Amino acid sequence: MRFEFAAAGRILFGPGTLEEIPSLVDDLGKKALLVHGRGRERARRLEEVLHPKGFEVVTFSVWGEPTTDLVEEGVRLARDEKCRVVLGIGGGSVLDTGKAIAALGPNDGPLLDYLEVIGKGKPLLVPSLPFVAIPTTAGTGSEVTRNAVLASREHGVKVSLRNASMLPRLAVVDPLLTHSLPPTVTASTGMDALTQLIEPFLSNASNPLTDSLCREAIPRVARALPRAFRNGSDSRAREDLALGSLFSGLALANARLGAVHGLAGTLGGMFPAPHGAVCARLLPLVFEANAQALRSRNPLSPVLDRLAETARLLTGKASATPEDAVNRLQSLCSDLCIPSLSAFGVTSGDIPVVAARARKASSMKGNPVPLTDEELGEILLRAL
Numbered sequence: 375m376r377f378e379f380a381a382a383g384r385i386l387f388g389p390g391t392l393e394e395i396p397s398l399v400d401d402l403g404k405k406a407l408l409v410h411g412r413g414r415e416r417a418r419r420l421e422e423v424l425h426p427k428g429f430e431v432v433t434f435s436v437w438g439e440p441t442t443d444l445v446e447e448g449v450r451l452a453r454d455e456k457c458r459v460v461l462g463i464g465g466g467s468v469l470d471t472g473k474a475i476a477a478l479g480p481n482d483g484p485l486l487d488y489l490e491v492i493g494k495g496k497p498l499l500v501p502s503l504p505f506v507a508i509p510t511t512a513g514t515g516s517e518v519t520r521n522a523v524l525a526s527r528e529h530g531v532k533v534s535l536r537n538a539s540m541l542p543r544l545a546v547v548d549p550l551l552t553h554s555l556p557p558t559v560t561a562s563t564g565m566d567a568l569t570q571l572i573e574p575f576l577s578n579a580s581n582p583l584t585d586s587l588c589r590e591a592i593p594r595v596a597r598a599l600p601r602a603f604r605n606g607s608d609s610r611a612r613e614d615l616a617l618g619s620l621f622s623g624l625a626l627a628n629a630r631l632g633a634v635h636g637l638a639g640t641l642g643g644m645f646p647a648p649h650g651a652v653c654a655r656l657l658p659l660v661f662e663a664n665a666q667a668l669r670s671r672n673p674l675s676p677v678l679d680r681l682a683e684t685a686r687l688l689t690g691k692a693s694a695t696p697e698d699a700v701n702r703l704q705s706l707c708s709d710l711c712i713p714s715l716s717a718f719g720v721t722s723g724d725i726p727v728v729a730a731r732a733r734k735a736s737s738m739k740g741n742p743v744p745l746t747d748e749e750l751g752e753i754l755l756r757a758l
């Protein structure tokens with residue numbers, strides 16, 4: 375057995391931990407770029423606690439899922455203002471934008487040079503500026519991963535900027551920040567976390583450490599998600615989702631993902647659809663396709679036991695089968711009102727292009743069994 379486990383330099387979890395940030399970042403530099411989402415309100419409390427400690431804060435706003443253009447704009451600002459540290463407070467879109475700005479800031483040349491798949495994939499030679507990640511959604515786990523997912527409108531795909539030095543210096547996970555999430559975002563982001571726990575658990579690069587994180591968090595997320603959807607102030611459910619999201623980031627960064635993310639990343643580059651909702655819609659279908667493909671092509675695969683174990687973790691039933699997992703995931707999707715892909719403009723005519731592009735996605739390599747173009751096409755057709 376051989377594995378590596380990397381995470382943010384330090385992780386602080388718990389209600390109210392936002393207030394502790396100034397003392398934790400004191401030695402990182404007093405000139406900070408603060409990246410935040412559409413509303414300033416979630417960043418305002420952070421500014422309030424930073425100012426009395428002598429921090430000079432420059433703000434940068436992120437409106438949707440990050441694009442390469444947006445990151446280049448943020449890099450120019452960070453360089454012009456000579457920022458020494460980047461703080462991101464928001465959902466995965468904000469965290470990935472901040473993480474990419476921090477990484478690219480000290481490195482020369484266009485962003486495209488450093489991107490996977492559509493760029494040259496050059497290594498970032500100069501280490502990233504220190505990045506502090508403060509999630510306000512419970513879904514992506516980006517606070518502990520070494521990549522930023524960026525959409526290139528020009529190429530119509532989402533790709534990662536990835537480097538070991540992009541692991542955040544500090545992750546502060548304060549579940550109180552997620553209480554204001556509306557039900558639709560609670561649902562889509564929570565299903566993203568669940569996908570990021572199930573795919574690494576089934577992936578061909580799982581290890582005992584990521585397995586234990588997934589085993590702990592899958593039941594928590596499956597139980598908490600409908601509760602937080604119905605009542606956003608259920609603090610126990612919010613805490614379980616924030617923990618599940620954190621563990622999902624630790625799992626995906628140290629094991630791989632799979633076909634759900636291969637397809638979702640491709641769709642996200644082509645259609646303006648929330649990443650988590652796309653993952654949710656695809657998850658039961660990919661789970662079922664993986665079970666069928668393994669039974670017919672590799673019936674002795676130990677992953678078949680994993681599929682049954684996932685079913686037990688999702689349902690709490692000792693006798694659960696992979697079909698029970700599919701049913702549980704389908705009923706979660708309908709309870710959480712997850713839309714079908716056609717709601718985001720995907721049509722049957724798009725399927726061949728999506729399937730062909732998804733094959734090249736880095737996440738696809740982690741799927742426990744290679745799926746054919748026909749199988750990917752069938753998944754997409756059923757998700758419409």
Ligand code: NAD
Nearest residue numbers: 411439465466467510511514516519521523551554555649
């Ligand atoms: P998001 O960041 O796009 O946020 C979704 C919506 O929720 C936005 O409108 C935002 O303003 C709002 N919001 C955020 N926090 C809120 C709060 N506390 N209260 C009310 N509204 C709030 O969504 P997300 O799912 O967190 O992030 C999606 C992005 O993350 C995608 O681009 C995806 O590709 C990326 N991602 C990255 C990683 C990684 O490891 N780097 C992993 C998974 C996903």
